[in-house]
Amino acid sequence: MTAAFEVLEKDIGGRVGKLKIGDKTIRTPALLPVINPHFQVIPPKMMASWGVEAIITNAYIFSRSEEYREKTLIKGLHDVLDFPGVIMTDSGSFQLSVYGDVEVTNAMTLSFQEKIGSDIIVPLDIPTSPDAEYNVAENDLEITLSRIKEGISILPDSATLAAPVQGGRFLDLRKKAAENVDSLDLTICPIGAVVPLMESYRYLDLVSIVKAAKSGLSQSRCVHLFGAGHPAMFALAVAMGCDLFDSAAYALYAKDGRYLTPHGSYHLADLREFICPCRVCSSHAPEELLKSLDKEKLLAEHNLLVTIAEIKRVRQAVTDGVLWELLDERCRSHPSLLSAYREFIRTDKSIYKSEAVSKRRFFYKGSEHCARSEVIRYHSMLERFSIDEKVLITFDKKGDRDDGSVFFFKPPFGPYPPELRETFPIGQSEIPTWDEDMVRTGAKGLKILIQNNPDSKFTIRCDGNWKTMIEEEISPYRANYEII
Numbered sequence: 001m002t003a004a005f006e007v008l009e010k011d012i013g014g015r016v017g018k019l020k021i022g023d024k025t026i027r028t029p030a031l032l033p034v035i036n037p038h039f040q041v042i043p044p045k046m047m048a049s050w051g052v053e054a055i056i057t058n059a060y061i062f063s064r065s066e067e068y069r070e071k072t073l074i075k076g077l078h079d080v081l082d083f084p085g086v087i088m089t090d091s092g093s094f095q096l097s098v099y100g101d102v103e104v105t106n107a108m109t110l111s112f113q114e115k116i117g118s119d120i121i122v123p124l125d126i127p128t129s130p131d132a133e134y135n136v137a138e139n140d141l142e143i144t145l146s147r148i149k150e151g152i153s154i155l156p157d158s159a160t161l162a163a164p165v166q167g168g169r170f171l172d173l174r175k176k177a178a179e180n181v182d183s184l185d186l187t188i189c190p191i192g193a194v195v196p197l198m199e200s201y202r203y204l205d206l207v208s209i210v211k212a213a214k215s216g217l218s219q220s221r222c223v224h225l226f227g228a229g230h231p232a233m234f235a236l237a238v239a240m241g242c243d244l245f246d247s248a249a250y251a252l253y254a255k256d257g258r259y260l261t262p263h264g265s266y267h268l269a270d271l272r273e274f275i276c277p278c279r280v281c282s283s284h285a286p287e288e289l290l291k292s293l294d295k296e297k298l299l300a301e302h303n304l305l306v307t308i309a310e311i312k313r314v315r316q317a318v319t320d321g322v323l324w325e326l327l328d329e330r331c332r333s334h335p336s337l338l339s340a341y342r343e344f345i346r347t348d349k350s351i352y353k354s355e356a357v358s359k360r361r362f363f364y365k366g367s368e369h370c371a372r373s374e375v376i377r378y379h380s381m382l383e384r385f386s387i388d389e390k391v392l393i394t395f396d397k398k399g400d401r402d403d404g405s406v407f408f409f410k411p412p413f414g415p416y417p418p419e420l421r422e423t424f425p426i427g428q429s430e431i432p433t434w435d436e437d438m439v440r441t442g443a444k445g446l447k448i449l450i451q452n453n454p455d456s457k458f459t460i461r462c463d464g465n466w467k468t469m470i471e472e473e474i475s476p477y478r479a480n481y482e483i484i
Contacts, residue, residue, distance in 0.1 A: 003120075003160045003187035005222040005243075010356055011323040012373065013214070013241035013348070016315050019187075019222050021119045021160055024086050025053075028222065029238050029318075031229075031311045032056040032088060033304060034248035035081060037068050041251060041297045042304060044083035050308055053085045056246045059113045059122075060092020060104070076117040088120035088162070088246075089113045094127055106147040107154060110161075120160050120188060123147040127193035128168040130205065137168030145180050152184065162188040162224065169205060171212035178216025188222050189213075191242070195227035203233070203340035210240045211348050231262045231310035235330040236341060238314050239323055240348070250307055254300035257290075262310045263333035268299065278305040321359030324372055328365050345371045362429035367437035370412045374425040375441060378413045382448045385417070387456055393446060394461040403459070407449070411438035414445020439466050443473035450474060450481060459484060 005028075009016040019026040033047055035057040044055055057077070062068050072080045077087050091109045106124040113121040124147050126140035144166045151161045163181035167173030174191075181189055191213045197206045210225070217223065222243045228234075229247020237245065249260065259266045261275065268290055274281035280289070280302040289295055317326040331341035345368055355373050362374050369375075390404030393415050399406035407415035411434055416426050431438065450458055458481035462470050467483055474481065 002157070003222070005187050005220060007219070009319045011318040011321050011359070012239040012327070012355060014238040014314070014318045014323050015241070015243060016318045017222070017243065019243070021086050022158075024119065026086055026244075027053065027315065028243040029234070029311055029314055030054055030244055031307060032244060032246040033250065034058075034229075034246055036061065036248075036251075037065070037081070039251075041254070041300045044081045047304070048083060048085060050305065051312075052308065054088065054119075054244075055081070055083055055085065056088040056090060057081070058092050058095070059089040059109055059116075059118070060095045062089075062116065063092075063104070063109070063112050072116045078117060086119045087117075089116075089118040089122060091122045091124045093124050106150055110151050110155060114155055114159055120162055121151070121155065122162045122164065122190070123151045125164040125166055125192060128166055130169045130193070130196050130202070132168050134168075134170055134173075137166075137170050137173055140168070141166050141173055141177055145177070148181060148184065148186075152186075160188065161186055162190055164190045164192040164226075165213045165217075166192050167209075167212075168193065169209070171208055174209055174212040175216045178213045180216075182217050182221065187220070188224060188244070189217055190224035190226050190244075192226045194225065198228065198230070198233070201334070201336040203236070203336045204343055207236075207240065207340045207344050207348075210237070210242065211344075214241045229307065230265075231260060231307045232264055232330055232333055233337065234310050234314050235317070235323065235327040236337065236344065238318065239327050240344065245311075247307060250303035251300050253303055254296050257295070257299070258303075259299065260303040260306050262306065262313070263330060268295075276302065276306055278302055278309075280305070321356055322361060322363075324369070325361075325363050325365070328368065342368055358424040360428065362425045364412065364429065364431040364438060367435075370437050370441040374429075375412050378425060379445050379448055382414070382445055383452050385449065387449075387453055389456050391449075391453070391456050391458045392461065393449075393458060395463045395466070396461065398461075405456075409442060409446070409462075411442030414442040415449050434466075436469065440469055440473060443470050446470070447474045454480065456480065458482070 004020045005017060007015045007017040017028045019028050032054045035044055035055050062072050109124050125144040128137045128140040148163045155161055163184060163186040165177045165181060167177045194206055223241055224244035225237050225242040228237055228245045229249035253260055257268045259268050271286040280298050289298055317323045331337040388404035392399045392403035393407045393409055395409045397408045407417055409415055410426055420426050460483045462483050
């Protein structure tokens with residue numbers, strides 16, 4: 001059951017694609033709700049009716065369950081869970097690290113997953129704590145890599161084996177792990193042991209780890225971010241290049257009386273109005289749900305529905321080329337997400353290489369957008385413009401042939417020839433009243449044009465409010481210009 005991953009649409013680092021497992025296909029980005037057969041409040045069959053195409057469960061739980069082990073070995077996982085789509089099984093490495101069950105080996109769990117009909121099998125990787133020392137993380141990684149290779153050797157060719165990328169908080173180990181699993185030519189590569197980072201709002205560390213892992217993986221790999229189940233962070237994770245997510249948050253939050261939204265969570269007891277049109281919220285008031293005997297089940301239904309909806313919203317944003325706008329909106333919901341967003345924009349330039357050249361729109365929403373890929377790509381284009389010996393850069397969009405080459409000015413992009421006024425990104429960009437950050441970024445584009453044309457004489461007809469700033473940006477570099 002070899003897997004194949006096809007990318008259909010791209011925006012930032014995000015991809016909309018198709019993951020084919022045998023005769024089943026998942027649309028990505030995709031959510032895999034976590035299923036615990038002993039405490040399942042929403043039947044997997046009902047999830048399938050809501051558009052869930054894949055779920056994930058725990059092989060360790062099934063292998064140790066008196067109620068389910070033999071039944072699942074006989075009937076198969078799909079029959080027992082009554083789910084027609086893709087089923088991924090985690091090996092239970094976290095449980096083993098907690099309970100210390102030395103009787104379970106990697107070969108045993110791989111064999112068990114294959115026998116019960118798992119569509120995606122996970123080896124017994126070592127989920128290194130983010131706080132572990134380097135030598136521990138390095139040793140854990142070597143064990144994980146050896147167990148992935150063991151899985152390749154003992155599983156039939158028809159099986160789909162996932163290759164976890166471990167390495168703790170150490171970026172060189174994460175990259176090394178990614179390069180090693182990439183060389184094994186396995187399609188699905190989960191980034192593991194990041195749940196503690198998300199639980200403690202260490203999104204800055206998460207951005208660095210995902211970036212390091214992605215740097216060692218080819219674009220043909222389908223990347224699973226283990227344990228990333230809160231809808232508020234899907235846009236960021238997809239923008240970084242993650243394709244699969246698994247979530248137990250819908251059930252865990254419901255058990256704790258918490259109500260999920262795409263921008264955060266609330267305690268049910270604090271709500272006076274429901275702010276969601278799902279079937280649960282449209283048929284219950286908060287105080288009614290709070291007193292209901294089915295509170296946990298109904299709250300879990302809402303949590304899962306809103307999580308599914310956010311995955312669909314992210315997919316549509318990638319298709320429409322407006323993931324930046326959704327990402328900006330979601331990451332302003334929490335200071336830690338905003339810090340991670342800013343770090344992502346500042347440091348991850350690799351995503352721009354594969355991004356679409358033309359998009360639906362560019363909405364400027366703040367200084368962070370000065371570092372968007374569209375701005376960086378446009379500045380690189382300025383190096384290739386052919387211009388006359390005399391050049392006019394005008395902020396008022398007025399010029400004639402006697403001025404030589406005429407460029408207009410639109411921040412944050414900078415100078416542009418009139419011929420590009422209807423093309424992306426100039427013609428499809430909406431910007432508010434100019435601010436200092438966008439004008440300074442546009443001036444950097446002006447500097448690039450001047451530096452790459454040392455034989456041309458530039459006249460910059462500038463609004464008086466911005467003359468000082470323009471001078472600050474370009475004066476240290478060349479003397480072949482005047483600002484009027």
